[in-house]
Amino acid sequence: MFLHESQLRHVLPPRAYFAPEQYQQELDRCLLSGWHLVASMGDFKRDGDYVTLDLFNKPLLVRRIDGEAHVYLNICGHRHCMLVSKPKGHEKAFRCQYHGWEYQCDGRTAKIPDAQSFRPFDRENARILKYRSERCGDLIFVNLSSDGPSLKDQLAETYQPIADAFSQPFRQIWGWNTTYPANWKIAIENLLESYHIPCLHQKTFGVMPPEEMIIHEMNDRWTSFYTEDVNPWIKSNARRTARALGLPFRGMYTQYHVYPNLVFILMDTFSLAKMVVPTSPTTSQAIVRVFGPYGPRRTPLAWISARLNTLVAKEGARKILEEDASIFAAAQKGMESSPVSGVIGRREERVWAFQDWIRRKCGIVEPKSHALPVLDPSSR
Ligand code: FES
Ligand SMILES: [Fe+2]
Structure with missing residues (x-):
C-alpha cells in the first residue's frame, strides 16, 4: 500500500x-560528506590489482594491498603526476608511472630512485592522500571528508541486509x-x-x-x-x-x-x-x-x-x-x-x-x- x-x-x-547554484548546494550539503560506492572486492583478484575512477572531479585509485582495498587520490607526492592512468590493471609495486616513486599502504613514500638528491627529505609534503574507506559486504565505499559518520551510520537499518546480499x-x-x-x-x-x-x-x-x-x-x-x-x-x-x-x-x-x-x-x-x-x-x-x-x-x-x-x-x-x-x-x-x-x-x-x-x-x-x-x- x-x-x-x-x-x-x-x-x-x-x-x-x-541550475549551477543548486548543483553547488547539493555538492556542499548533500553529497561531499557522504559515502560513495567506488568498487567491489570482486574487481580484485590479487594484491596489486587496482581500479581508477573520477569522483567529483578527483582522480581516485582503489588498490588491493594485503587482501584489503584502499582508496587514494591518484596523484603522486613528487610532481603531481597521476600514479596510474589505466581504468584498471595490476602493478606489483605501488609505484608512480613518471619517475618511479614507490609508496606504502598508509600513503607514505617507500623506495625513491636517486633518494640522496632529495635530502633532507620532506616526508609530510611527499606523500599521497589516503581517503577513509569502508566495506559493506564486498562493496567498497569511500568518504572524501576526513571526519563524519561511518558507513554503517549512513546505511543505518539497511546495513545488515546489504552486507548479507x-x-x-x-x-x-x-x-x-x-x-x-x-x-x-x-x-x-x-x-x-x-x-x-x-x-x-x-x-x-x-x-x-x-x-x-x-x-x-x-x-x-x-x-x-x-x-x-x-x-x-x-x-x-x-x-x-x-x-x-x-x-x-x-x-x-x-x-x-x-x-x-x-x-x-x-x-x-x-x-x-x-x-x-x-x-x-x-x-x-x-x-x-x-x-x-x-x-x-x-x-x-x-x-x-x-x-x-x-x-x-x-x-x-x-x-x-x-x-x-x-x-x-x-x-x-x-x-x-x-x-x-x-x-x-x-x-x-x-x-x-x-x-x-x-x-x-x-x-x-x-x-x-x-x-x-x-x-x-x-x-x-
Ligand atoms: S611525479 Fe610521480 S615520481 Fe615523479
Ligand atoms: Fe526502470
Whole structure:
C-alpha cells in the first residue's frame, strides 16, 4: 500500500535539475560528506590489482594491498603526476608511472630512485592522500571528508541486509561504470517508482505490481520498496537457482534508496548496487555492481545453476539499466524547458520523499500545498 492518500506536488522545481547554484548546494550539503560506492572486492583478484575512477572531479585509485582495498587520490607526492592512468590493471609495486616513486599502504613514500638528491627529505609534503574507506559486504565505499559518520551510520537499518546480499555465497558477476546525459537526481528518481514499468520495461518486467502488493517505507535516511509480485519468469528462475544451491527462497524483491545517491536491489539470487553522482549540473556518472550466489552447495548441478543464473542476471540487469537510461536525455531536456512544476502520483511517493530530503538539506523553502497528508500505515 502507498503511504499517501492523494497525488503529490513536485517539491523541487525543474530549475533544480540544471541550475549551477543548486548543483553547488547539493555538492556542499548533500553529497561531499557522504559515502560513495567506488568498487567491489570482486574487481580484485590479487594484491596489486587496482581500479581508477573520477569522483567529483578527483582522480581516485582503489588498490588491493594485503587482501584489503584502499582508496587514494591518484596523484603522486613528487610532481603531481597521476600514479596510474589505466581504468584498471595490476602493478606489483605501488609505484608512480613518471619517475618511479614507490609508496606504502598508509600513503607514505617507500623506495625513491636517486633518494640522496632529495635530502633532507620532506616526508609530510611527499606523500599521497589516503581517503577513509569502508566495506559493506564486498562493496567498497569511500568518504572524501576526513571526519563524519561511518558507513554503517549512513546505511543505518539497511546495513545488515546489504552486507548479507553482497558477501559469501554471493559474489560479483558484473561491474559497470557509465555516464548519463542528465542531472544525477533524474537517474535516482527513475529508480524510485514502478510507474514507468509498462512503458520502459514492457519486454522485461512487463506490468507494474498492483498497489496492494507493494509496501513502501519512508524515513529521514532511506526509503524502501518491497513486493512479492515479481515477474513469473524471474521468480521461477530464482526458485530453481535457490533450490539447486541450497539457499532459502522467499520470492521477494526489496529495493532500498539510501539518501542521497545509493540504491540497492535485493532478491533471492540477485543483488544490485548502484550509485549515481553528478559530474556537472546536467550530467552524471553511475557505478553498478551486480552479485549472484555461488554456494553454499558446491555440487556440479549447483555450479551449472549458478552459471546459468549469472548469465540471466547479468543480461537482465544490463537490459533493464539500458531501458532506464534510454529516457534520461529526454527527461533532462524536458526539465530544462518545462513551464509548469508538474505532479507526482501516489505510486511515485518515494520520488516526493527524495525531493523533500534534498529541499530540507539545501534549505529550500517548502512550496505551498506540497505537504499532503501521510497515512499512518498501521491504520490500514
Ligand atoms: S611525479 Fe610521480 S615520481 Fe615523479
Ligand atoms: Fe526502470
